[in-house]
Amino acid sequence: FRKIEKMRQFRFRALVIEATEAEAAEGEYRSEIPVKSLFSTLDVLIVRVNLHVLWCGSPAGAARKVESLATQFIEGIKKEGALAFGVSRAVIERGAREHREKIAQRKAAR
Structure with a gap:
């Protein structure tokens, strides 16, 4: 404990x-x-x-879950940081979309 x-x-x-x-x-x-x-x-x-x-x-399932959670966590931090500095929500969403697309491309390449 x-x-x-x-x-x-x-x-x-x-x-x-x-x-x-x-x-x-x-x-x-x-x-x-x-x-x-x-x-x-x-x-x-x-x-x-x-x-x-x-x-x-399985270990592979655990790895996928940790990767997915880390990605969500990072995107959340980016959004919070961007909002704190006055970046528009549209810019944040575009960046998040591009990030998700890159991850999908990496997964497809495996």
Whole structure:
């Protein structure tokens, strides 16, 4: 829980899990913690720490989710910064659209 407490300083907190919720419910994980305790602990973290629990199904799914969240976070920071400096919303939206297009091109090239 010490690491969770450190997370309180961040605006967005998430626990990215490289499995499905169904796999966890079946006890398919390395820890010896009982399934009921696992889900109770996650519920506590969701409510008390405002922690988002993201069931991603696989390492690749987790990587995609982290990339997507990072992109959204960066776009939000850009918008906040631009608005603080008086940049119009149209300019912000155009930049965000161009950024999304670049990401789509990179994904298509993979």
